[in-house]
Amino acid sequence: MSVDAQTVRRIAHLARIAVSEEEVAPLQGELNAILAFVEQLGAVDVTGVEPMTSVTPMRMKRREDAITEGDRAADIVANAPETEDGYFLVPKVVE
Amino acid sequence: MTAPVNPKKLIKGGLHDWEVVIGMEIHAQVTSRSKLFSGAATAFGAEPNAHVSLVDAAMPGMLPVINEECVAQAVRTGLGLKARINLRSVFDRKNYFYPDLPQGYQISQYKDPIVGEGEVLVDLPEGESITVGIERLHLEQDAGKSLHDQSPTQSFVDLNRSGVALMEIVSRPDLRSSEEARAYVTKLRTILRYLGTCDGDMEKGNLRADVNVSVRRPGEPLGTRCEIKNVNSIRFIGQAIETEARRQIAILEDGGRIGQETRLFDPGKGETRSMRSKEEAHDYRYFPDPDLLPLEFDQAFVDGLAAGLPELPDAKKARFVSDFGLSPYDAGVLVAERASADYYEAVAKGRDGKLAANWVINELFGRLNKEGKGIEETPVSAAQLGAIVDLIVEGTISGKIAKDLFEIVWSEGGDPRAVVEERGMKQVTDTGAIEAAVDAIIAGNPDKVAQAKEKPTLLGWFVGQTMKATGGKANPAAVNALLKAKLGIE
Numbered sequence: 001m002s003v004d005a006q007t008v009r010r011i012a013h014l015a016r017i018a019v020s021e022e023e024v025a026p027l028q029g030e031l032n033a034i035l036a037f038v039e040q041l042g043a044v045d046v047t048g049v050e051p052m053t054s055v056t057p058m059r060m061k062r063r064e065d066a067i068t069e070g071d072r073a074a075d076i077v078a079n080a081p082e083t084e085d086g087y088f089l090v091p092k093v094v095e
Numbered sequence: 096m097t098a099p100v101n102p103k104k105l106i107k108g109g110l111h112d113w114e115v116v117i118g119m120e121i122h123a124q125v126t127s128r129s130k131l132f133s134g135a136a137t138a139f140g141a142e143p144n145a146h147v148s149l150v151d152a153a154m155p156g157m158l159p160v161i162n163e164e165c166v167a168q169a170v171r172t173g174l175g176l177k178a179r180i181n182l183r184s185v186f187d188r189k190n191y192f193y194p195d196l197p198q199g200y201q202i203s204q205y206k207d208p209i210v211g212e213g214e215v216l217v218d219l220p221e222g223e224s225i226t227v228g229i230e231r232l233h234l235e236q237d238a239g240k241s242l243h244d245q246s247p248t249q250s251f252v253d254l255n256r257s258g259v260a261l262m263e264i265v266s267r268p269d270l271r272s273s274e275e276a277r278a279y280v281t282k283l284r285t286i287l288r289y290l291g292t293c294d295g296d297m298e299k300g301n302l303r304a305d306v307n308v309s310v311r312r313p314g315e316p317l318g319t320r321c322e323i324k325n326v327n328s329i330r331f332i333g334q335a336i337e338t339e340a341r342r343q344i345a346i347l348e349d350g351g352r353i354g355q356e357t358r359l360f361d362p363g364k365g366e367t368r369s370m371r372s373k374e375e376a377h378d379y380r381y382f383p384d385p386d387l388l389p390l391e392f393d394q395a396f397v398d399g400l401a402a403g404l405p406e407l408p409d410a411k412k413a414r415f416v417s418d419f420g421l422s423p424y425d426a427g428v429l430v431a432e433r434a435s436a437d438y439y440e441a442v443a444k445g446r447d448g449k450l451a452a453n454w455v456i457n458e459l460f461g462r463l464n465k466e467g468k469g470i471e472e473t474p475v476s477a478a479q480l481g482a483i484v485d486l487i488v489e490g491t492i493s494g495k496i497a498k499d500l501f502e503i504v505w506s507e508g509g510d511p512r513a514v515v516e517e518r519g520m521k522q523v524t525d526t527g528a529i530e531a532a533v534d535a536i537i538a539g540n541p542d543k544v545a546q547a548k549e550k551p552t553l554l555g556w557f558v559g560q561t562m563k564a565t566g567g568k569a570n571p572a573a574v575n576a577l578l579k580a581k582l583g584i585e
Binding site: 014 | 144
């Protein structure tokens with residue numbers, strides 16, 4: 001599996017990462033090197049082996065349905081560049 | 096599904112008849128105190144960002160921990176939809192960017208949902224019913240809310256809804272008209288409300304629908320579908336389908352092609368319009384969420400929840416028909432809301448079920464509708480209405496007087512039996528008193544008496560006069576019998 005320049009541009013756009021034209025070719029090389037590295041796993045025969053989801057046999061941790069957090073709007077928006085009345089403000093987005 | 100085509104459901108185009116094919120994705124907010132993966136509250140109407148934990152705001156290093164009640168609610172819903180419960184399911188990340196999605200992905204379930212195939216039985220007017228297949232139900236996070244009307248240049252973002260648990264319930268494309276689609280959502284909402292797993296409040300956005308619509312000539316393969324996003328009332332669902340089907344038919348009859356896309360319904364303009372450009376075609380790059388292990392539970396957990404389920408609408412309706420002798424239609428009206436069904440049962444207990452149903456549906460529901468009230472706000476309790484029914488059956492009051500009594504109890508309250516005593520509303524069954532009234536009317540109207548011998552339908556006039564003379568309290572059966580005898584009518 002390998003990616004072409006168009007796929008690199010597309011992935012960058014989906015991830016909202018600005019990639020200049022000069023960066024596309026080097027990134028394509030890097031991505032293909034990573035993919036080739038990972039593809040070595042394809043050489044292993046895993047027929048009948050159940051996919052592993054955890055290194056220790058454990059059950060997903062659960063939580064009781066109780067309200068334990070909240071009421072800290074000031075902290076929640078503290079890092080935002082712009083806020084008003086407890087809201088985050090962002091450049092206008094309308095679908 | 097290959098149900099036979101019902102010609103009545105086809106839409107007439109300019110050239111041909113068209114069949115509309117509809118499938119729905121319903122997003123139902125899970126009833127729980129806290130969110131799916133955090134301990135922040137789910138309650139509606141809080142100050143902006145007050146119900147937000149650091150997990151919901153996607154602060155770096157925060158980890159999701161699943162709310163076990165949300166899992167139980169999804170399983171209960173699956174059981175209510177007669178669906179397969181998957182003892183192992185997996186959470187995936189659905190990646191997309193939007194300002195009210197701080198994680199940059201929604202935790203959802205893609206390949207392995209918690210609930211598999213099920214079905215919903217939907218009753219339609221005129222006694223018809225259809226079975227709508229459920230493809231799956233999965234758990235996922237809701238996004239936050241963006242307000243676009245607060246400023247000309249900025250959007251305001253509130254994350255209170257971010258991370259609230261949703262059940263996405265996906266139907267098969269088994270619906271063939273806007274009427275069927277509306278009936279399906281109504282029934283699904285009823286089931287969810289019975290189960291207590293979603294309050295079904297569409298005004299608050301707690302139940303919203305994405306509607307997939309395509310059209311085809313009857314017998315042909317499925318056409319290309321368009322998805323109408325986020326329709327938030329049952330009436331709009333119907334309108335959106337009609338509008339979209341006609342748009343597609345017009346394009347196809349003009350020789351055009353339908354492009355698969357996401358559209359929005361604008362109820363004000365009565366049109367659907369394209370929402371996303373093709374360039375932005377969905378590419379959610381789902382992958383298993385590495386922060387969450389697979390969700391696993393045993394059959395005993397499912398059985399425990401199954402044992403605690405309430406009686407559901409279909410079973411209740413069948414029981415009302417068999418135990419109380421109700422028509423399927425009346426039983427359907429009564430079970431549409433659990434509170435209405437409970438009220439009816441309290442009235443019907445130990446009484447004539449049909450008479451009780453008439454009073455609950457015609458008098459009580461009629462009056463509640465007129466005042467725009469729900470069953471929870473009824474000023475006439477089930478015990479009071481039951482007493483009114485008893486008074487009719489005993490022959491203490493006539494059906495006509497009972498309506499007056501209902502009005503008094505509605506506006507003034509009180510024990511119906513005591514009201515009847517105090518206000519002298521008792522039916523006169525004393526033949527002597529009725530006879531006196533009848534004799535007076537016969538004596539005063541010799542011409543009518545003569546005519547009645549030729550024209551027996553005049554009996555009605557005499558009954559009316561007698562009832563008037565007795566203030567409506569005479570027993571109608573006794574009045575009829577006496578008049579027939581005295582006028583010599585068979």
